[in-house]
Amino acid sequence: MRLERHPRNDYGHEVRAHASPLVRGAFLALGTLCVVVAVIGVVVPVLPTTPFLLLAAACYVRASARFYNWLLNSPAFGPLVLEWRRHRSIPWRTKITAIVLMSTTLAASIVFYVDNGYARAGLALLGVGLAVWLYRIPSRDRPRPSGAAPER
Numbered sequence: 001m002r003l004e005r006h007p008r009n010d011y012g013h014e015v016r017a018h019a020s021p022l023v024r025g026a027f028l029a030l031g032t033l034c035v036v037v038a039v040i041g042v043v044v045p046v047l048p049t050t051p052f053l054l055l056a057a058a059c060y061v062r063a064s065a066r067f068y069n070w071l072l073n074s075p076a077f078g079p080l081v082l083e084w085r086r087h088r089s090i091p092w093r094t095k096i097t098a099i100v101l102m103s104t105t106l107a108a109s110i111v112f113y114v115d116n117g118y119a120r121a122g123l124a125l126l127g128v129g130l131a132v133w134l135y136r137i138p139s140r141d142r143p144r145p146s147g148a149a150p151e152r
Contacts, residue, residue: 008073012065024063031059031067038077048098050080050090057081083140092139099131 018024034056041047053071060068072078083089106127110120 008069011069011072015061015065015068017064018062027059027063028067031056031063031071034059035071035077048102050084050094050098053077053081054084057085087138087140089138089140090134092142095134095137095139099134102134103127103131 018027034052037047038049038052038056041049041052057068057071060071072081080091080094083091106123110123114120114123
C-alpha cells in the first residue's frame with residue numbers, strides 16, 4: 001500500500017535571490033531562526049507564530065527557492081503564509097486562539113508574577129493594544145451573524 005503525498009506546488013518563480021552568497025546565507029540563517037522561533041511560538045502563548053513565519057518567508061524568498069518552497073508547501077505553516085500573501089488576512093480561528101492564549105498568559109503574569117503596579121499596567125496596556133491590533137487584521141473566514149448581509 002502506497003501513501004499519497006500532498007501535491008507540492010513550485011513557488012520558485014517568486015524567488016528573487018540576492019546576488020551575494022554572503023547575503024543569501026544571512027537571509028537563510030535569519031529565515032531559519034524565524035522558523036525555529038515560530039515553532040516555539042506554537043507552544044508558548046505569548047510568542048506569536050504567524051509574524052515569524054511571514055518574516056521567514058520574506059527571508060527565504062531572497063535566499064533560496066528550496067527553503068521557500070519547503071515553507072509554503074508545509075502543511076503546518078504554508079496555509080498561514082499563503083493566506084497572508086494572497087489576501088492579507090489571518091484565519092479567524094488562528095486569530096481568536098492567539099488573542100485568548102495571549103490574554104490568559106498576560107493575565108496570569110500580571111496576577112501571579114508581577115509585583116510592580118507600573119509593570120502590571122504596562123503589561124495590561126500591551127496586551128490590550130496587541131489584542132486590538134490583531135483583531136483588526138481581516139479574516140476572510142470570519143463567521144457572520146445570522147441575518148447579516150454579506151460583504152461586497
